[in-house]
Amino acid sequence: MGTFSPLDWFRAATSTPSCRSALSTRPSMEEAVRDVVSQLGRRGEADLALVFASTAYASDLPRLLPLLRRELSSRHWLGAAGGGVVGTRADGTAAEIEQAPSLSVTLLSLPGAAIDSVALSTTSLPDLDGSAQTWQEWSGLNPQHCRSQILLIDPTSSNINDLISGMDYAFPGAEKIGGIACPHNAPHGSLLFDDRVVTGAVICSIGGDWRLDSVVAQGCRPIGPVFAIEQVQRNVVLELSDGERRDTPVACLQRILADLSEEERDQVRHSLFLGIERRNLQLTPNRLDAAGGAFLVRNLIGVDPNNGAVAVADRVRPGMNVQFQLREADASRNEALSLLRSSTESAGSAPLFGLLMACLGRGQGLFGQPDGDVNLGRTVMPDLPMAGAFCNGEIGPVAGSTHLHGYTACWGLLRQDPPSNAD
Known part of the structure; x- marks a missing residue:
């Protein structure tokens, strides 16, 4: 030392x-x-x-x-x-x-x-x-x-x-x-x-x-809206919500794909990630303030076609905000x-x-x-x-x-x- x-x-x-x-x-x-x-x-x-x-x-x-x-x-x-x-x-x-x-x-x-x-x-x-x-x-x-x-x-x-x-x-x-x-x-x-x-x-x-x-x-840009996690088991996300609408992650992604170009849909096949919102919490003398947040980009490591769930390479819990992310050079x-x-x-x-x-x-x-x-x-x-x-x-x-x-x-x-x- x-x-x-x-x-x-x-x-x-x-x-x-x-x-x-x-x-x-x-x-x-x-x-x-x-x-x-x-x-x-x-x-x-x-x-x-x-x-x-x-x-x-x-x-x-x-x-x-x-x-x-x-x-x-x-x-x-x-x-x-x-x-x-x-x-x-x-x-x-x-x-x-x-x-x-x-x-x-x-x-x-x-x-x-x-x-x-x-x-x-x-x-x-x-x-x-x-x-x-x-x-x-x-x-x-x-x-x-x-x-x-x-x-x-x-x-x-x-x-x-x-x-x-x-x-x-x-x-x-x-x-x-x-x-x-x-x-x-x-x-x-x-x-x-x-x-x-x-x-x-x-x-x-x-x-x-x-x-x-x-x-x-x-190195990613967001696609689609910000969703809230409604149901999750360990690192497997089962249900997301966008306002009053709830659906499986795969169903949510399918709606997003409908609005993308053909080139973007091709990129999704090999460059899709999930952003998990992180809040920067700072302790002040009177209260705990949220001093800004950002999305931490994580790999999607699996999809269950039977129930539309996705597995993400991080710990997640109900109430967290997430957003799909697309990785590309631009x-x-x-x-x-x-x-x-x-x-x-x-x-x-x-x-x-x-x-x-x-x-x-x-x-x-x-x-x-x-x-x-x-x-x-x-x-x-x-x-x-x-x-x-x-x-x-x-x-x-x-x-x-x-x-x-x-x-x-x-x-x-x-x-x-x-x-x-x-x-």
Whole structure:
């Protein structure tokens, strides 16, 4: 575990923020390391190094961080193996590299930052019915220095949803962005931490004068009205209502299909999802207010033609609002652009860096051309350095709570923003 020292803060407070990035597509890992080192140059110590490597280098992963640390200096090192990587070259060009050897390294110098990083086993977690302090002590992270978190999880890990819920419980004010690394056939994990490869989870806590703003683009557009769940058994929805009218989910969907174009009806066959409304509940001194809601997009995992029921990949209960969703490239572009523009317009300072954790199902498979999400980010923030990975599941907030997603692009925009109560 890294430790935070006032001396580290004083040293960082006298420096200038910087983001140095490199991206290599050399076929061997040793060549890729030499390439990124050449792009980055040997300068002073950074505060945080983020390393994302293609699973094409899986057998050599245990040697990756030691090789990089011989040439480059940073207080904290963490990263993951991905089905592809996102990176920015030294000349400022950014790219998504899919299904090819690739290595992305970013060195961040963050004056006034409080950074800590930990590697944790997920085999045994604290009780979610226990205290938040128990979770804080288990993680080893100081809540006073935690405004944001990068959360990376190994694909072999257990209790993933409980871990995400527990970190929300322990650090409710911290934005959390991350993803599940990609599996491979080598006999070790997929997470990078300090100078080794690990399993479980790796968490980086960011505080002080810096925070991550989250942008979660789920890539769908709603079709049809908002329904209320009337009857449900576990995760199987039996009956929906629209005003006074009640019917099975399949019957409701058939009415929606009648109003769609032939192309849209064809998309429904392979790109239909269900959005489940989540309310962002904030506790005020006098009452509990609903401070906005959003639809959390979830897979439909089964249909019963006998009774018209549908099974959804999440917990649902009577009274919840739901809406069918259609996943398509245009919807993904429009949603991501809208959310990114909203984030930049509402924030005070321009981001120094963008962390992008995207689903393996996005990229060229969704957009029909390379660099789909990177180009959207550059449309709004033309000079933004970015890095990340194509994941087996993405982690980001919707309506105030952190969730595990699929088919999503989760952005973490790193900004210098001293707390309002700072001296």
